[in-house]
Amino acid sequence: MRRLLIATDAWHPQVNGVVRSLQHMVEAGRDFGFDTVLLTHQDFRSVPLPGYPEIRLAHATRRKVAARWDGLSPTHVHIATEGTVGYATRRHCLSRGRPFTTSYHTRFPEYLAARLPVPQAWSYAWLRRFHGAACGTMVSTPSLERELGGRGFANLMRWTRGVDTDLFRPFEPGEGSDAELSCLPRPIFLFVGRLAVEKNVEAFLRLDLPGSRVVVGDGPDRARLEGLGTGARFLGTRTGASLARIYAGADVFVFPSVTDTFGIVLLEALACGTPVAAFPVTGPLDVIGGTRAGILDPDLRAAALAALSVPREAARAEALRHTWAESARQFFGNIASAHAQEEVPAHAAPALAGLR
Template sequence: MMRLLIATDAWRPQINGVVRSLEYMAVEAPRFGTEVVFLTPERFRSVPMPTYPEIRLSLVRPGSVAGILEEVQPTHVHIATEGPIGLATRLTCTRQGRAFTTSYHTRFPEYVAARTRIPEAWSYRALKRFHGAARAMMVSTPSLERDLAGRGFRNIMRWTRGVDTGLFRPRTERILDVAAPIFLYVGRVAVEKNLDAFLSLDLPGTKVVVGDGPARTGLERTYPEARFLGALTGEDLARVYASSDVFVFPSLTDTFGIVLIEALASGLPIAAFPVTGPLDVIGASGCGVLSPDLREAALGALAIPRERCRAYGETFTWQESARQFFSNIEKAHSDH
């Protein structure tokens, strides 16, 4: 049996695609003969991240990670994030001559550039060094693979994502008592999500935002006509999806966007920019409108049948995502 230690800086109570993906890998692990042990911020003291206090940075030393590896005795190690836990785990593994794999979840250089004056090229150089020591680096989409390969990243493997189609499904009940059509956004409310591009649109009906983050207060003040519902999960989130008409995804930097397939499974067509993430997820499915003019995309998406979106959303399963994930780890080790 594989005993896999997954080191991640992203963990509960954060609500994001990284956490969701890793949780589902743990659920599916027994099906693939694997026991998963997580190395998360729960094991360490932490401090708030500057400019984004909702995210906490762990105070972790490589010596602590070495002790945990000794205790867990994993057969394989996967490093999911490039934060303090990921860095300490990478350093420990390289010192011990222990093989590991990584995954590239977030366009970190673009996020950093949006918040600081650090050039993207510097961040990409650091990331290439971080992932370069891994047996393999997993990415979620073909366009991200092409982009990173063009930047000199190597040993890239594909790992898609899934959706809980039992939870996220069309429903007859509409719980949002606002003017239709309802244009929905779900995700972090932060500068890198480009929410101004959505909230500033001249659209009929109502714009609804689900999620929280450092930009929420300012956006609520700037766009008082929009409805901000805060962070929602589970059944509460699923009912909001099903009560909406179009899912608007203004981000220019997401690598995949699990919220896209949650929306599709709920029967929502997608309006987005033609960038990595939406291009890969929507493709030629006819389940969304991708345009540099986001207003045009949002209005055009209203004509897309909800049944088509649901059928396409059902093709994304966590079982297939897990099959890719665990087989990638085994193959990365067997190839050496």
């Protein structure tokens, strides 16, 4: 059986779309003829990222990756993130002339610019260099593929996302509901996600909406957001059936981010029969655009109010079109086709290593 090494800086105990996506791929590997192993921050000494303690910065080097590599003996390599683990694995692959694929999950240029005065052009130049050495870079949506192609990224491959429609589903009357929502004035507008500046949660909290606003999630921006005094209810992190009940108990899911590359939470909300309100940007455009499952509008308040009229059956029907089985089919198909080319000849490895 082929052995796929996935190198990622994003892994448990982090709670985000990257981790959920990779977890599903690990579980599906054997169905596609792959024994999947992981190289994460847990394999190295690490320290918490300042101001973002749930993210660990691994002390990963090419030498340390090499020490782990021989025991894992991968036939295929996928580098999922551009952090220290991903970068060290990339250097090791180049030094040995081993092909690898990458994936583009996060808009680091926008995230970095929201915190520090770093021009986005500099960050995108570094990312082009990072991904340019790969034999394929996976992106989640057509709009992201067009955008990155316009920025000079090459060898782009489509890798969609899915949702567990058995876990995330509507709940019948009397089947159980979330007690924390039952006492709130209707309608209930919900946000689920990481509480960080790049998620634009403040835009949601400041909307003049009837009823109640509920926030699920945690992150470095939580204290500031709670201190805004908007009257929103903050419930902290929820997972599994508890999270599904909250989705199902809300009237509209509001997605204020303008930087996400997909937004798995969109599919989770739809699967629970909850329509979506969002800006018409990458992610929502690809998931909601052209469907009857939600409303996209540059005026987020108008979108949220209009989404109250979207049939919950239409939201659920759209989610049923997005499966993790199809996501895995694309992912492992990309891995197989990209690695089908011959490995880089040994005499060419030093030249490629210069791309580091």
